[in-house]
Amino acid sequence: MKQGSQKKKQRPTTKTKPISNDNHKERKKRKxxxxxxxxxxxxxxxxxxxxxxxxxxxxxxxxxxxxxxxxxxxxxxxxxxxxxxxxxxxxxxxxxFAIPKVEGYSMTPTINDKDRLFVSKWGQVKRFSLIYFKEPKKNEVMIRRVIALPGEDFFYEKGKLYINGEEIVERFMSQETQSNEEKNSNITPDFSLQDILQVKRIPKGKYVVLGDNRRYSTDSRYFGLIDEKDIIGVVTIRLFPIHEMTHF
Known part of the structure; x- marks a missing residue:
């Protein structure tokens, strides 16, 4: 050990500078x-x-x-x-197609006055087809049934249809025909192609049409043959009345 008294180490002291008035003002300005x-x-x-x-x-x-x-x-x-x-x-x-309204009673009982029908303009015209066409004399549109085709001869005798000498049964008329036979009356009066046109065969492109209400119908017996260019279409369906909708 060293002799003598040891000198105590003194800590360095920091002197604080007094806050000046300028600094105080600056702080106040900042605030x-x-x-x-x-x-x-x-x-x-x-x-x-x-x-x-x-x-x-x-x-x-x-x-x-x-x-x-x-x-x-x-x-x-x-x-x-x-x-x-x-x-x-x-x-x-x-x-x-067309959807015409029936006017008149020439096709009764098959179709009736005010019925609405569907007509196909692409339908094929066959025997007993219902066709929608322009009547040649008055230029009115109507619906009738095709009875005889181009190149054929026909006649009615005792209410029966004959095509080229052969009897053709009109099945769509069977009920009414039977009813009239019981009454001894023919539903279709006797007539022939020669009676209405004085020809033996129906010319090419022509048709004979009749109404189903034979005794009261206006048809080929009155206005002659129908030209194929006057046929608008073939009736396929009765649309209205709905409860009587029928496919022909």
């Missing part, structure tokens, strides 16, 4: 400036919030206007679609 900035920021935020709310309100109005425009567009498209569909149906109907 005041910060308060002003905070107030300005708050006001700015409030203004931005109000502007944002205003923009949102405008957006709602725009959405309502957009929805109205979309509805108008949808309605317009729907109208155009309906018109286009009806136009297409009209074109198809003109070339493919």
């Amino acid at each position: 005041s400036s910060n308060k002003k900035n905070a107030s300005i920021n708050a006001k700015t935020h409030k203004i931005q919030k109000q502007q944002s709310a205003k923009r949102n309100r405008l957006t709602k109005k725009q959405r309502i206007a957009l929805k109205k425009m979309q509805r108008k567009k949808l309605v317009l498209e729907l109208i155009i679609t309906i018109i286009s569909t009806l136009s297409l149906i009209s074109v198809i109907a003109y070339f493919i």
